[in-house]
Amino acid sequence: MSSFSSESYFATQPPPPNLEESISGVRQFIDRHIQENRRIALVTSGGTTVPLELNVVRFLDNFSAGTRGATSAEYFLSHGYAVIFMHRQFSLQPFSRHYSHSTNPFLDFLEFKDSVDISVSPAEAPRLAEVLKSYKDVHTRGMLHTLTFVTINEYLYLLRAISNELSRAKRYALYYLAAAVSDFFLPTQKMSEHKIQSTKGSLQIEMDQVPKILKPMVNEWTPEAFIVSFKLETDDNLLIPKACAALERYGHQVVIGNELHRRKLEVVFVSRSSDGEGFQESWIRLKNDQSEIENEIVEELVKRHGEWINRKLEYIRFR
Ligand code: PAZ
Numbered sequence: 557m558s559s560f561s562s563e564s565y566f567a568t569q570p571p572p573p574n575l576e577e578s579i580s581g582v583r584q585f586i587d588r589h590i591q592e593n594r595r596i597a598l599v600t601s602g603g604t605t606v607p608l609e610l611n612v613v614r615f616l617d618n619f620s621a622g623t624r625g626a627t628s629a630e631y632f633l634s635h636g637y638a639v640i641f642m643h644r645q646f647s648l649q650p651f652s653r654h655y656s657h658s659t660n661p662f663l664d665f666l667e668f669k670d671s672v673d674i675s676v677s678p679a680e681a682p683r684l685a686e687v688l689k690s691y692k693d694v695h696t697r698g699m700l701h702t703l704t705f706v707t708i709n710e711y712l713y714l715l716r717a718i719s720n721e722l723s724r725a726k727r728y729a730l731y732y733l734a735a736a737v738s739d740f741f742l743p744t745q746k747m748s749e750h751k752i753q754s755t756k757g758s759l760q761i762e763m764d765q766v767p768k769i770l771k772p773m774v775n776e777w778t779p780e781a782f783i784v785s786f787k788l789e790t791d792d793n794l795l796i797p798k799a800c801a802a803l804e805r806y807g808h809q810v811v812i813g814n815e816l817h818r819r820k821l822e823v824v825f826v827s828r829s830s831d832g833e834g835f836q837e838s839w840i841r842l843k844n845d846q847s848e849i850e851n852e853i854v855e856e857l858v859k860r861h862g863e864w865i866n867r868k869l870e871y872i873r874f875r
Contacts, residue, residue: 560766568743568745586725597730605617609748622653625735639701640702665680740765780868786814790816809864822849825856
């Protein structure tokens with residue numbers, strides 16, 4: 557297995573065809589919100605795929621439904637952030653997630669009278685009205701910009717291009733990297749052009765390591781931003797050590813650790829201690845009267861981002 561640096565990755569893997577077009581929309585969105593002195597959050601959400609063929613029939617995928625990202629995006633919006641929501645195509649999205657086809661099919665809440673007269677069932681109307689009001693308000697005010705990816709390659713190219721644009725928001729930018737990103741991929745140079753045939757018996761594929769893009773993100777792409785990454789583990793004992801190792805290696809601000817099965821009930825925030833010598837951890841747990849842990853996660857991050865902005869301003873003042 558070889559491992560790619562971010563430079564060698566972008567030098568050898570082709571960019572997705574519609575990248576420029578996607579980025580020009582993001583650019584306009586960012587410019588407007590910078591002019592209006594607004595904080596901007598980039599939320600990544602859902603899982604990336606790893607295609608196995610150039611004419612792709614088969615691919616590797618992961619479990620992520622995009623719940624964390626879609627839910628958190630709504631809370632960032634409610635705190636006044638402009639949100640760039642970069643998500644896996646067809647994964648959950650802010651607002652519409654409340655009526656996902658599998659858990660809460662919206663057709664079940666409609667009542668049919670005749671072909672021109674359809675209404676929302678009275679029991680569901682207040683809840684739907686609340687979601688609809690927020691959705692309309694966010695869209696009327698242009699607070700949410702949505703982009704999609706499918707493959708790991710699309711994800712990496714989009715993230716780099718958005719970071720380059722968002723770096724203009726400086727300390728007012730917050731990155732919330734909740735997408736479940738593959739650690740391994742198959743470079744295009746090693747992919748079969750056509751569908752892999754079964755006539756050769758068992759299939760052996762050697763994948764390369766995806767470059768660790770947090771490093772250039774922190775050091776080069778967007779050095780003044782407040783960057784939050786997520787760490788998912790299935791072994792509890794690995795959460796804190798892996799989070800500390802990530803902070804040590806990449807030098808960003810917060811790692812939020814979560815265990816696969818308890819991720820909707822508890823998460824741990826790991827960050828550098830104030831003297832910079834060690835690390836501090838604090839747990840957030842879902843309280844009985846709450847339904848979504850993202851409410852607390854985002855509240856805590858908004859507070860920490862505010863402190864980050866103030867510290868940066870003080871540094872500029874006393875320089
Ligand atoms: O999308 P979801 O709500 O089903 O899951 C969220 C999550 C577990 C993917 C996210 O909280 C996370 O940990 N993302 C980073 C995963 C990783 O690359 O370690």
